[in-house]
Amino acid sequence: MTSDAESEQLLSDDGSSNVDAEGPKVKTCTYNANEMGPNFSFKLGMHFTSIEEFKNAIREKVVKYVESQLGDDKRTNPGSTTILKTDEYQLGDDKRIFLRAYLSLRLVIEGFLHACRPLMGLDGCFLNGKYGGILLVAIGRNPNDQYFPLAVVVVEGLVQVLEKYPRSEHRLCVRHIYLNMKRKYGGATILRDRMLACSKATYFAAWEREMMDLKELNSDIHKWLAEHDAHTWAKSHFSEWSKSDIIMSNISVF
Structure with a gap:
């Protein structure tokens, strides 16, 4: 049982608890599209003029991030091939959405050209999320008849492969x-x-x-x-x- 004297010690002079009931205050800031880049980060309390601006910021952040990752791979692996395709027509000239990406490292291609037979397989999976697409890996065979990854791509489908190389021998898995x-x-x-x-x-x-x-x-x-x-x-x-x-x-x- 707590006495009145002990209870008074738990209260401040104005009769309220010493713990701030409102919690820590969050610093606010306003979103600036000119600051968008690969190192940009969203902050708690960031203000946007509209929900549309917020959605566009997320889309642009994704594109910038993928561009940065592909750029890093190309800088650290000179001679590598990277391709990023975006669509600016659906949202306007100043807004982009991600369509497809391609990455192949130079040393991998050199290994394929010098040591592997001219065979390629495509292994992949469907991306069943909101935006769809297909994640593919181009695979060769090394001299030990083991799998030899060549390239990674995110694409819409495989029809283009059959159309571009009609005379190549195509097989089904x-x-x-x-x-x-x-x-x-x-x-x-x-x-x-x-x-x-x-x-x-x-x-x-x-x-x-x-x-x-x-x-x-x-x-x-x-x-x-x-x-x-x-x-x-x-x-x-x-x-x-x-x-x-x-x-x-x-x-x-x-």
Whole structure:
């Protein structure tokens, strides 16, 4: 039990607690677009004239940050290639939004040109956030037949690759074909193994035999797989020009 004398010691002369009930005061400042740069930071209490100015500031900060990162990579790795694409038409000449970025280090490219076969694979994932896009990694094969990352890009899609290099031999990753099949028909282990057997068959007669076994197991999957050009996923149909029988481009495989 606390006495009145002890209670009075807990109060100040004006009868209020010594602890400031309002808390620490926050210093305020006004946003200045001219100060925007790679080292710019938003501060607690910063004032904006409108919500639109605040959104534009965030967009510009993202662009400046990516520009700074790509610039640092290019300065510390002379000869490297960096590309940043923004769109100024949607928001006006003085406002930009991020579209795509590309980064490839010089030493990596030199290693590819001097030690690797002329093979490239694309491994990536869809960016399922608010802004979408695809994160891709261009992959080669080193002399030990291991993965050799070449470049990192953020793009809208892959159609441009097929259009720009129409005469190159394009292949499909069997793992991705299987995942698409699994979403549509289910993915029992035996179906996966049968599809892989079709892809790994090294001569035409063996491929036909494996396809017939798949048809007996599931005619719908056989029909669906047959609609894909075998030259893009079956070893028995690969050309001899590329000197490669790789059927998967993913770092994570079966």
